[in-house]
Amino acid sequence: MSIRHLDKMFHPRSVAVIGVSRRASGVGALVWRNLREGGFAGPRWAVNRCPFELDGQPVFASVDALPAAPDLAVVCTPAESVPAIVDQLGRKGTRAAIVLTAGLREGRVADGRSLEQAMLDAARPHLLRILGPNCIGALVPGQALNASFAPGQALPGERAFVTQSGALATAMLDWAQARGIGFSHFISLGDSADVDFGDLLDHLGSDPHTRAILLYIESVKHARKFMSAARAAARNKPVVLVKSGRGSEGARAAASHTGALAGSDAVFDAAVRRAGMLRVDTLEALFDAAQTLSRVRTWRGPRLAVLTNGGGAGVLAADALARGELAALSPRTLARLDACLPGNWSHANPVDIIGDAPPERYLDALRPLIEADEVDGILFMHAPTAIASATAIAQACLPLLRATDKPVLACWLGGPHVAAARELFGAQGIAYYETPERATAAWQQLRDHHAAQAALLQLPESRPELHYPDREGARALVEAAVARGGGWLDEPDVRRLLLAYGIACVASERAADADGALAAAERIGYPVALKIVSPDVLHKSDLGGVALNLADADQLRAEAQRIQERVSRAQPGARLQGFTVQAMAHRPLAVETIAGIASDPVFGPVLLFGEGGTAVEVRADRALALPPLNAVLARDLVQRTRVAALLRGYRSRPPAQQDAVVDVLLRLSQLACDLAGVAELDINPLLVDAQGALALDARIRVHAAEATRDGAHLALRPYPSGLERVQAFGGEPLCLRPIRPEDGERLQRFYAQCPPEDLRLRFFFTRREVPRSELARYCQIDYEREMAFVALAGDTLCGEARAVCDPDNEVAEFAVLVAPPWQRRGLGRALLDRLIEHLRAGGTRELRAWCLEGNHGMLNLARAAGFGMRRCDGGTLELRLPLASARQAGTTGTGR
Known part of the structure; x- marks a missing residue:
């Protein structure tokens, strides 16, 4: 994500319109007229390769002929000319452009690249930001800026509106004007080749003139960037959206129950919920919600x-x-x-x-x-x-x-x-x-x-860390299956994978034929269930491929024959590869649920929970959530379903162990984070009763996917366990690791033991305690743009060092606090060094903090670490430490 140079785009001191013609109906002429009638006070320059005079001033023949580099350029020229014009603007010194031209995705340059890619390649060396192409433009009434060909001006207001639809932009502007609705920003994204929703959420989320952000969304390109920016913006002000396309293409394409239930629109709803935004169904409701949330x-x-x-x-x-x-x-x-x-x-x-x-x-x-x-x-x-x-x-x-x-x-x-x-x-x-x-x-x-x-502000309770018996074995199993071409795992591998993550399964064995099934049943013990094994049959019970409660060998042998006949009749040509024999789970009071993982093409893995059984798609009682989960999010996932009422118990049925369901969901969440190759996973039914949770049947599909250390396949960056270390201080080992959502109680005790003076030096004002809502914010950080390292002696938190990066990853602001018993023992320096190491590896260019003059401990720490210092007003000092050169940090303007 990046807000670099967006100030030039939305608060320019000068504007050039490239492609102004003599035709009053031409796009360039309309933009010029809107700029003039909007009252833009800065220099306005027009460019056309055939110069003429416009509004009493000359039209320049080229970008190079302009008297100075415009802060903002509005490009209205034919598609094939855009890459060269962007290159000229970048070399001239312009750092923001709005490209209204359509057709750049379809057109090609000589080397085969699309015109859009050639435009981006021309902009990149200059960090020139582009809104569009194929957009209406942007209006910022507070700046008297109308850099668009919209039919009219926008009224000033405190709501920002961002839309992907140009037609909707013009209609909405007209509709809002008739109702006296004003805007701080009115922005048409178009094809969003560069500037997208993530960039604008970051920019508008910190804009003091915007009290609410309204979005019309048709699609999201970069899920992690979008989610990170949306979570940050939604903490500051209401973010309300309408999204078109509530279709069920994802459900129609899915083969598993989980995939069928987790249609793409339902996944988008889960993303909106996780980010703290509000989704409404109509444009009228969008403005009503903005009024409500900004006033109440x-x-x-x-x-x-x-x-x-x-x-x-x-x-x-x-x-x-x-x-x-x-x-x-x-x-x-x-x-x-x-x-x-x-x-x-x-x-x-x-x-x-x-x-x-x-x-x-x-x-x-x-x-x-x-x-x-x-x-x-x-x-x-x-x-x-x-x-x-x-x-x-x-x-x-x-x-x-x-x-x-x-x-x-x-x-x-x-x-x-x-x-x-x-x-x-x-x-x-x-x-x-x-x-x-x-x-x-x-x-x-x-x-x-x-x-x-x-x-967003809930703190999960501190609980023992989950034990995963064989995560590395599970990873090897999935990688081997992918190497064989992927697809659906056979039942023994499914069971091994679930057991590797500590999910209880019924005893089960694979048999090649009826005789092998008889031997397996003797080992497992009757009664047993018998199921057909075929790579061509996913829902076995639908084809008569399952027999339950087989009490002895005679029943088993007879049912094995019948199962083969039924499946062959129902699906001729299905490859029959034997049987699975399972112990019958005698749990008559158990509730049948479903838990699983599906893959969304935009947001990646998504977790599902709901009522299970054979009618799962018919009832469609399910809720979705994006991983990673903590206990609070897992419990919320359960409570959003109707089956949650059954789990609480009724009449003669005792309550089920809901903590056991939460445990399974947390394990599935970790599995989704660890194993990018898992495309779909069904546990159906997952039996839940007073004894706990038991996976009765499951299926897993794997596919080729690149696994990376930061979980790049996830929309939300998971806990970076690879950053954990143990370090000795005075002979006592401390665990230095990133903070977790479950650290809320530890952090609360840590702040409580700190003297009021230490808290004043840390927070710049006197306080007795840190509110719970603030604790939640400090624990539930976005690892994509924040980091907090904590030091723990057993269960006691001894110190913290945290930093928050700006959206461009240019500057990180940091703070360090150490508990009194651990001061002057080198812990503060060790935490700061870990923070510097992490930020430098991520390409952050500078570390910065503000420190009260009386904070001698912090000043000594900063001097020892090589920080420069500058005296500021109000008895504070600015501390600065360069971390990376521009070349090391990258020059693409894409941020972290």
Whole structure:
């Protein structure tokens, strides 16, 4: 990811339009007119190989003829000319270009490269950033910049809108203008050959003029880059998106149950959830969500009180709310409402205060609802009447609504009669909607966004590390299968792979024929299950290839014959290679579940859990999550399914061991991280009861895939276990390793033992403790752009050194803190050295920190490590250490 030179693109001091013609309808002429009418104040230059005069100024014959290098160039020339123009711009000194031209992917240069690739190759030596090609352009109203051929200007605002669709861009701009909706940025990505969603999420996530980011997505190219940027942006401000294409191509193409259930759109939903973003279904909902999330900052819970002067409108709102979202009013609240409302009020929630309600009645009803503990938020509704003025009601209620810390949404039904009231609420920062359905949808968006944000801040409990009996053996098994051409593993190899990761399986043996099956059954012990083995039969029970509860040798021999006949009849030509004999698992109270791994072409491995059995696709009770998982994420994956209610127990069935399910999911998560060659994995059924979890049947498909140390096949970088080390300090061995999400309690104890003065020097202000939400942020780091090394003596955390890189991997800001018993023993220097070593290997160019002048320990450490120092305002010093030259760090502008 990279935000390098995006400031030149969206905050330019000068703009050149390349390809301006005399034709008023030409794209270049439209861009020129938009720049002029938008009020851009900097120099504007036009280029055309046939010079003429435009708006009283000369049109230059070439880029080289320009009086200076423009910060931004807008290229509107034919496709075949674009690579050469980009090269000229780069040599001139321009570092940002918007390429509106289409057809660069299809066109070719003499050496066979696409025109698009030739354009990128021309830009790379100069770190020239390109928006497009095949895009509408970009508008930044706050900068009076309209570098687009959109039909009109954008209003200024606090929402950024980024779209992949040019047609949608122009329609959305027109739609938003008619409704008075403004933007901080309005950006058309087009083919996103260089600048993509990841780059813009990084740029907009830190932009002070943007309070919410809205995305229209058709596809994601670079999953890890997208996820890393999305997680960072969503921690700072709401990120809301609409994605087109909810098709099931992925499901139709899959052969396993897991692959069939994990359709591509469901995987995208899992990615959105993991990143803390909010997905909505329509463009109207996109803007509603942006208004809601940017104006409603507090969240207490899902219980909503609806206050209305119209019974029908209240019923519509209640119908639209999910179960448990309509607050059940307490007897005390009902009594207070009884005391101030007419006798014919609704006596329930929704609180219908009758159509003739004046401002005073609204106020009388609001006070008990605001003070009610059972009410988490309020939906304020009003339908216009001839009796009471909507404006007067708004004026009367605003002070009370602004004073409460409960979230408030408003629904002003109607048109001109309530327009002034809507404007009053909007001016005071209260989100408002035109219909009950949109208002309740906004409440549910708040709920979903809060849940996503809360998930980012959850700390998994500290638990013993999982033991994996033979991970290296599993890797060798998969590599050998891939070398043989891949495909579906036979059952013995499937079982070996699951056991290698500590997943319990039923006793099982492979037999070449009926006699071999009889011998295997004697060793395993009756009763047994008998299953056909064939590379051509995946779902054996569908073809009659399974027999259960065989009590003796006679039944087994007879069923072996019948199975072969049934499968041959159902699928002539299927290769029959023998049988699998399995012990019958007698667990009558067990719940059948499915757990597995599927491969998404964009986001890589994805984990699935849900209700299992033979009707798994019919019920489609499943939830998905991207690995790596921790215990909190694994438990959430289970709870998002309907089968979770069965696992909690009911009637005479005791609760199942949900921790055993979590354990299996964590082991599958590690398997997905370790073994890039595993394309699909099904455990169906995974039996779960009070005794634990047992894999009854499974299938695994492998394919050729390059395994890398940082899990490059994953959308989220996994824990880098290869960075763990043991180092002695004063004769005592300490483990120096990257921080884990499970370190929350250890980190909390570590900060608690540090003196207040040490915490002041570390955080630049006095504090007694570090909030849990902050602990979660410090433990659940993005290893793609952050690192924190901790030192542990047993279970006690003794010190930490952490760094956060900018999106370009140019500069990392660091901090070091060591517990008092371990100070002046060389631990701080060892942690800092590990951090420097890691950042230097990753190509970071500079390490930087700010230190209070009184922090003598940090200053001594920095001097010993070779940092340069510069005095700043406010009693601070800037510490800087060069790590890599520009050549070592790379010059492509792609960042980490």
